[in-house]
Amino acid sequence: MKGVPTRVTWTNHLPPHHILPWDRSLAAARVGNAAGIPTVAHLHGGVQQSTSDGHSMAWFTSGFATTGPHFSSPAYEYPNQQLPGNLWYHDHAMGLTRVNILAGLLGAYRVADPAAEAPLGLPSGAEFDRNLVLFDRDFRSDGALFMNATGNNPDVHPQWQPEYFGTAVIANGKAWPFLRVRRRRYRFRILNASNARFFRLSLSGGLRFVHVGSDSVYLARPVPTEGFLLAPSEIADVVVDFAGSKHDAVTLRSDAPAPYPGDPGEKADTVAVMKFVVGSKLEHDPSTVPATLMPRYPKPDTREAVVTRHIAMYEYTKNGTDEPTHLYLNGAAYTDPVTETPREGTSELWEVINLTDDNHPLHILDHEDNEMMRPMKIVR
Ligand SMILES: [Cu+2]
Structure with a gap:
């Protein structure tokens, strides 16, 4: 909530050994011979003091047995004194972020300002205003996370791969899920939490997105699009109106090459991200998308x-x-x-x-x- 500080005392309950390959040859968090997995939380897009920013060398292991050179206190304060918008928090430990995020140390965060946002009339409430957290993962046949443990230059970095691309697209923790929606507007705050995969998102059946926000701020005016690119760590805040859908199922899909942008002229396959199962009867929809949204930060000169x-x-x-x-x-x-x-x-x-x-x-x-x-x- 804008103006109401969020105070978090972070603790580390990770097991002694990592479930994914932790390449010790990288310039990284070093715990010497001690056990324990370093982690530190960074609130991406947040405006906070450096002691609460999750510096990559402010990591700590379970029970604070080992701490990084920039560690001062696990008690963080997020002032929430910024314009309303979308943020996310994730592990930031030096040299381990790629594996700690892959293992799931991430989440969505909103700065809400009801006095400024309610008059906009956008779709609201838990049912119609949703976070969609997207990333790609590979799995073993038993369902465990898979990450290649052989480095691309194994005699330099035994386990390090500079990029990670999984074959399954995960939305809110499920592979290729579906969401039942009513015939009305929804607001989706879509985060790309992939390590390396870009998404170029579009909807089947000719449905469009109306952008209302980008990362941590609202746009000045809504922008309708048929598709858009979402790089890792970017957040698109969009409204989709299912009232006009000619179909009872709509697929959110991506056709971005991986790695992006790939070779000139490269055509990537279209992959499904998730499905919306659209209700049959038209609903009363009190929400709207206003012609103007919110003033933005001044442009630098x-x-x-x-x-x-x-x-x-x-x-x-x-x-x-x-x-x-x-x-x-x-x-x-x-x-x-x-x-x-x-x-x-x-x-x-x-x-x-x-x-x-x-x-x-x-x-x-x-x-x-x-x-x-x-x-x-x-x-x-
Ligand atoms: Cu950040």
Whole structure:
């Protein structure tokens, strides 16, 4: 609730050994010879103090037996003093995020502002305003999660694969589920919580989405679309009106190549995400989509930039192979000394140059609680 702080004291109840491959050759959370799985929760899109932001080196193991160098306290405060919108929280432990998120350490989070949102008249209440959390997974024949435990460069990183693509699409914890819906409007806050898979979503039967929000903020005006791209960690807030459906079943599906965008002209197969089973009788629908939604954060004025910085992302490969071993920014590792030191109160223009084969969604974590987070999308 906007203006009402959420206070969480995080505890770690993970088992002593990871259920998925934890590659100890990565620059990562190090527990030495101790048992226990490091974890730390990051609220993505939240504006909070750095001590509550889930720094990747603020991890801790069960019972706080081992803690990372940035760990200070497990008592976090999320002020919720920001515009209403959609966030999510997930594990952020250095070098383990890929396996900890795959194992399920994630969830959806909303900042609600009823005084500002109720007058919009959008579909509301638990039945008509739903979170859809999407990701891809592979499973063993006994139903256990599967992650390949052989690295792409096994003599460098024995178990590390830079990307993960599962064959099953999971929506709210179930593979290819269905939802019974009435013939009326629904609001879906769709999160892509995949490690690497982009979704390009559309609906069968000619139904459209009306976008009302993107990540942690509302749009100024609703935008109707037939389909849209959703990169990992992005959230689309959409309204779908099933009243006009000509069919009693509607499929939400994706046709994004994996990895994205793939080779020029690559046509990916369309895969099902989930199904909506549409009721037969037309319902009274008190909800609406208004012509205007909410004011947004002011747009930055690039003329105010005092510095232009160039940040190049480069993936290093082992000699004679195409397989990456690591990714550096301007040739520097995560553990190297800080090179970019913007001054508080000034504006800068950052040009991020993606020299890798794939798209990489980026966003800036603000650790001083004075500027809003804006996701940046970098296209090669
Ligand atoms: Cu984040």
